[in-house]
Amino acid sequence: MSGQMADGGWQMAQPEAESSPSPITHHPSPRSPGTPYRAGWIHFTNVAPILDSLVLPPGVTAITGVPTQMNAALLSGQVDIANISAVEFIRNADVLEALPDFSVAVLGPVYSVNLFHTRPLEDLRRVALTAQSAMSVALLEVLLRERGLSPVLERAEGEAETLLAQGFDGVLRIGDSALREWYGVVGPLTPETTMTSLPHAARGITVTDLAEEWFRLTGHPFTFAVWAYRKDNPPPSELVQAMREARREGIGHLAAVAERHARKLGLPERVVQHYLWNFRYHLEAPDRLGLHEFAAKAVPGHAPLTFGPRPGEERTRSSAAD
Numbered sequence: 001m002s003g004q005m006a007d008g009g010w011q012m013a014q015p016e017a018e019s020s021p022s023p024i025t026h027h028p029s030p031r032s033p034g035t036p037y038r039a040g041w042i043h044f045t046n047v048a049p050i051l052d053s054l055v056l057p058p059g060v061t062a063i064t065g066v067p068t069q070m071n072a073a074l075l076s077g078q079v080d081i082a083n084i085s086a087v088e089f090i091r092n093a094d095v096l097e098a099l100p101d102f103s104v105a106v107l108g109p110v111y112s113v114n115l116f117h118t119r120p121l122e123d124l125r126r127v128a129l130t131a132q133s134a135m136s137v138a139l140l141e142v143l144l145r146e147r148g149l150s151p152v153l154e155r156a157e158g159e160a161e162t163l164l165a166q167g168f169d170g171v172l173r174i175g176d177s178a179l180r181e182w183y184g185v186v187g188p189l190t191p192e193t194t195m196t197s198l199p200h201a202a203r204g205i206t207v208t209d210l211a212e213e214w215f216r217l218t219g220h221p222f223t224f225a226v227w228a229y230r231k232d233n234p235p236p237s238e239l240v241q242a243m244r245e246a247r248r249e250g251i252g253h254l255a256a257v258a259e260r261h262a263r264k265l266g267l268p269e270r271v272v273q274h275y276l277w278n279f280r281y282h283l284e285a286p287d288r289l290g291l292h293e294f295a296a297k298a299v300p301g302h303a304p305l306t307f308g309p310r311p312g313e314e315r316t317r318s319s320a321a322d
């Protein structure tokens with residue numbers, strides 16, 4: 001594992017994606033003095049407005065990976081802070097704390113957490129789940145339970161259309177590939193249309209946006225990710241400060257971020273712009289409400305959720321490596 005590379009890129013995480021979440025069974029001892037503070041970033045496009053401009057302070061290193069890799073890296077002590085699936089934060093609330101003002105949340109559709117299906121939800125028999133995601137699986141389970149549905153859920157990787165052709169009647173996908181596949185099914189966007197006026201079904205495939213379903217069910221935002229760390233190992237204030245500055249820069253130049261990522265994703269700039277401005281990155285009161293509501297439904301009996309000091313009230317830490 002090493003830090004930010006000279007070109008501003010990040011090293012990929014080594015561990016394999018974990019298919020099932022593992023609660024912390026032992027508490028890795030806090031860092032010894034002088035060792036770097038290690039961050040793990042899920043670097044999907046939806047966090048680009050926070051991470052693209054981030055300059056790590058001295059003494060902080062970072063790796064990147066998909067959500068289940070970063071969940072596992074934090075829980076095993078391989079990294080000290082990570083933007084993790086909110087459900088893992090909830091499941092491990094006895095030992096984890098989250099930054100008070102960082103989230104990946106949405107109110108309504110998210111566009112990148114999608115169930116692609118060929119039969120009505122009520123008639124689903126076999127649904128393929130991605131091992132990259134903990135949050136969307138937990139959300140799908142809640143939404144199915146609320147409707148009294150219990151299709152067989154199986155782990156299977158691959159593009160939605162391929163898996164549907166192989167006999168699954170539902171496929172759950174997340175992140176950049178889910179956004180691309182969603183657009184591949186319901187696009188293209190024309191000068192007359194907007195993201196929200198695109199159809200939900202085309203070519204025999206329906207796309208159900210799980211965050212939109214959550215909004216229909218609760219009227220609240222859905223919080224996919226928080227930035228969590230062990231309670232006894234909070235991030236240096238320089239790192240949190242750098243993250244806030246990077247977010248201010250990213251949100252202030254959202255069109256440029258969208259343009260860069262539209263090129264990488266092979267999607268129209270308008271699509272990526274809409275996708276990005278739709279996110280709620282500050283864990284505000286409605287996002288916490290959604291988080292608490294999801295916690296009560298998905299992890300009954302969980303320990304109280306705790307958050308670090310609000311901006312300006314950080315514990316004083318003299319340097320990243322003290």
Ligand SMILES: C=C(O[C@@H]1C=C(C(=O)O)C=C[C@H]1O)C(=O)O
Nearest residue numbers: 067085112133134135136175225
């Ligand atoms: C909205 C998304 O959120 C991500 C989805 C996660 C998950 O499914 O476990 C975890 C972190 C989020 O940043 C997405 O990737 O599309």
